[in-house]
Amino acid sequence: MPDSTGRADDRLVARRLDADEIADFHDVAAAVFFNRPGPQERRRYLDRFGSERFHGVFHRERLVGGGGAFARTITLPGERQCPAAxxxxxxxxATHRRRGGLTALVRAQLDETYRRGEQPISILLASESGIYRRFGYGIATRQARIRVPGRAAFRPGLDTDGLVDEVECAPDDPRLLLPYTEVSAQRTGWLQRDHRHWAQILGADAPDDPPRFAVHPQGYAVYRVAPAFNDLGAACTVTVVELVAATPQAYRSLWRHLLDLDLVAEIAVDSVAPDEPLLDLLSDLRAPRPQLSDNLWVRVVDLERALGARRYARPVEAVLEVTDRLCPWNQGRWRLRVESDGTANAHPVTAAPHLRMDIADLGALLLGGTRLGTLAAAGTVDIVDRGVARDLSAAFLEDREPHCPEIF
Ligand SMILES: CC(=O)SCCNC(=O)CCNC(=O)[C@H](O)C(C)(C)COP(=O)(O)OP(=O)(O)OC[C@H]1O[C@@H](n2cnc3c(N)ncnc32)[C@H](O)[C@@H]1OP(=O)(O)O
Known part of the structure; x- marks a missing residue:
């Protein structure tokens, strides 16, 4: 509709979608991601996730975009469970891009997340790495893509126990749920799952391409095989959906089982932690050719609660000066005080800062996988007091690399 100047109103406006509108958004999103979901697939998605929070982007009352902010729980350092949007x-x-639609959407989602007060952080996996820093998201975890030749040997002296079995599993099978529940509560970056997430991850909607399962009393592997046979013989590829092990023995045994499958030329995993133990088990350490990229992006929505939601490796006291263009309530100086038991609190102060950083850098640091010194070397964090910064860096760091193994 023309405005008072006679021009058509070209603004894109974001607002919360009601239950009826979520189905329309699902069709918009399917087109954007080049999918053509059948009616059953659409219905299943809505049954599973229709109760989550969705926002839409409108152009003159036409729905032209949107996105979801699902309620999940993530493990933070110190085995702390934290709600996350x-x-x-x-x-x-495609017809309405680069006109501020995503900007309006992210603003609306962050505002609502803060107002509701349930989730101090927002997380995402980015389709392209150039999009989200401007909205205050930082790369909190990294992933490696690996390709291991079939039958690749372990270093000498690494035993396995032969307790792996090939079975059929439903999404609620305790042989999956029990190891996942145990490991996900310990590993920083892992998400808690309910039956909806399991069904989605195990492709319960795609009966023509069911995954295979190898189980061990303390773990499991979910994988698919792409058959391939050429002039020289078999060259099948195993793609590991996930391999979860609660003990080193289960981990080695499950990997050995996959590596020794006959007819397989290569075992592929698209996302493992950069310090995946397999990389230290193989006798040819160069064989997996790990390719690093960004994994989980974290946005601190409520600074005070987010910094208090994890445990830290050592006591420290530091004043951080934080800029935050989108969430001004985070902007300013904060004293982070970590006690000897690793718990912490943050309070607004006026004291001189020891460090200055953008909220995206705080998101990058929160899971303990990014070094403060690296951000300082890149010049995105400004260190005023080097001694305090060194102590703070050590307090933030995790023993193992955090990683989010799940695509959501
Ligand atoms: C967590 C996830 O869901 S990731 C999935 C993201 N979605 C997709 O990749 C689907 C295909 N792409 C799209 O739907 C759109 O291009 C989106 C959602 C990525 C961007 O939407 P737009 O409405 O065009 O973004 P908007 O106009 O608000 O742009 C905001 C800023 O981001 C920049 N930007 C937008 N898309 C990209 C991109 N793909 N790469 C780099 N920068 C980008 C814009 O140039 C703009 O920069 P500025 O602030 O300096 O002017």
Missing amino acids: AMTGMSIT
Whole structure:
């Protein structure tokens, strides 16, 4: 409709979608991601996730985009469980891009997340790595893509126990649920799952391509095989969906089982932690050719609560000066005080800062996988007091690399 100047109103406006509108958004998102879901697939998605929070982007009352902010729980350092708004399916239809649609959407989602007060952080996996820093998201975890030749040997002296079995599993099978529940509560970056997430991850909607399962009393592997036979013989590829092990023995035994499958030329995993133990088990350490990229992006929505939600490796006291363009309530100086038991609190102060950083850098640090010194070397964090910064860096760091193994 023309405005008072006679021009058409070209603004894109974001607002919360009601239950009826979520189905329309699902169609918009499917087109954006080049999918053509059948009616059954659409219905299943809505049955599973229709109760989550969705926002839409409108142009003159036409729905042209949107995205979800799903309620998940993530493990933070110190085995602390933290609610997180998991952003997913962010979509703007091709005819309405680069007009501020995503910007309006992210603002609306962050405002609502803060107002509701349930989730101090927002998380996402980015389709392209250039999009989200401007919205205050930082790369909190990294992933490696690996390709291991079939039958690749372990270093000498690494035993396995032969307790792996090939079985059929339903999404609620305790042989999956029990190891996952145990490991996900310990590993920073892992998400808690309910039956909806399991069904989604195990492809319960795609009966023509069911995954295979190898189980061990303390773990499991979910994988698919792409058969391939050429002039020289078999050259099948195993793609590991996930391998979860609660003990080193289960881990080695499951990997040995996959590596020794006959007819397989290569075992592929698209996302493992950069310090995946397999990389230290193989006798040819160069064989997996790990390719690093970004994994989980974290956005601190409520600084005070987010910094208090994890445990730290050592006591420290530091004043951080934080800039935050989108969430001004985070902007300013904060004293972070970590006690000897690793718990912490943050309070606004006026004291001189020891460090200055953008909120995206705090998101990058929160899971303990990014070094403060690296951000300082890149010049995105400004260190005023080097001694305090060194102590703070050590307090933030995790023993193992955090990683989010799940696509959401
Ligand atoms: C968590 C997830 O869901 S990730 C999935 C993201 N979605 C997709 O990849 C689906 C295909 N792409 C799209 O739907 C759209 O292009 C989106 C959602 C990525 C961007 O939507 P738009 O409405 O065009 O973004 P908007 O106009 O608000 O742009 C905001 C800024 O981001 C920049 N930007 C937008 N898309 C990209 C991109 N793919 N790469 C780099 N920068 C980008 C814009 O140039 C703009 O920069 P500025 O602030 O300096 O001017």
